[in-house]
Amino acid sequence: MHYEISGKGEDSIKNILDLDPVGAAGLMESLGEPAYRADQVMKWIWAGGVTSFEFMTNVSKALRSKLGLEYRIFHPRVSRAETSTDGTVKFLMTMDDEKVVETVLIPAGTHYTQCLSTQVGCPMGCRFCSTGKMGFERNLTCGEIAGQVVSAVRFLKDQGDPLAVSNLVIMGMGEPLLNWTEVQKALNIFRHAQALNFSRRRITLSTVGVRGRLMDFGRSNLALPAISLHAPDQSLRKSLMPGAAEYELGALMDDLKSYPLAPRERITMEYVMLKGVNDSPSQARDLVRLLSGLKCKINLLRYNPGEGAGFKCSSEESIAAFQDYLRSKDFTVMLRKSMGADIHAACGQLKARCSSES
């Protein structure tokens, strides 16, 4: 039988966090258990954050024993937490194989927004991004992605911090659509009522755009989209973001025009302000031409120099002129302030793009 496995080594015992709600339902069916058991187990693991099957008091002892033979419960370990003077908390989270990713809590008044990683490193190689310089090591599993939330929530509770994590941004280390299978499962966990129970409008996934996968993400309807644009033309974008160049800007814009959105939704376009690189008046005009006819809003990001990046942030005057021109053409434009720069948790310093509205 499925659960009669003995003498298994630690390595062959799977992490039950790597089952999304569909996987959990399939497991219960294979064990001959009623469907509601999947919801019970999901609730203990995600909403309850339990670390042992023994704590699942409304689950039969027999089922707990079966689960314990096949599975264990492993959440990412918080191996370091640093708090910025502005209240931003940056975590180093260590996975089962000792790989480390960063995840960041950004305070936003009455709650935190958590910025999540989806890969160890990133293969996209964006030149302004510290993660891009690391290269790529591996994809994270859905349990490792969603587990970052449970570990951060547990940390806040241990610290006696009353603020909750109310919003998620998938903008940390890695390009999420290059790990779409696991990211989709993590989104299912975020959305499921018995798991983490976030509504779609409280989750944003940021991507440079990956051909094919972008529209798969759109059709999934699991989170709001943000596009890391950062250049108004293909040639500059290719030089800044070599991994993104294969999805030619014209084709990306064509796809975005048919991206499935609810009536009042818009796609967020992210544009990091790089002095003398992408911030001139003529580039503002090019950006307006590029985005005309697209249901979008624009987030301008102040650039935080990473080590040896070779870029500088645009001057305040250039940013204001750029922003004013876009607004004069009826675009909604937000200027995002950097959070956590003193602990290298800000946009471009660790992973590219965590930011907060100013």
Ligand code: SF4
């Ligand atoms: S900006 Fe995003 S896609 Fe580009 S290298 Fe950094 S993490 Fe990867």
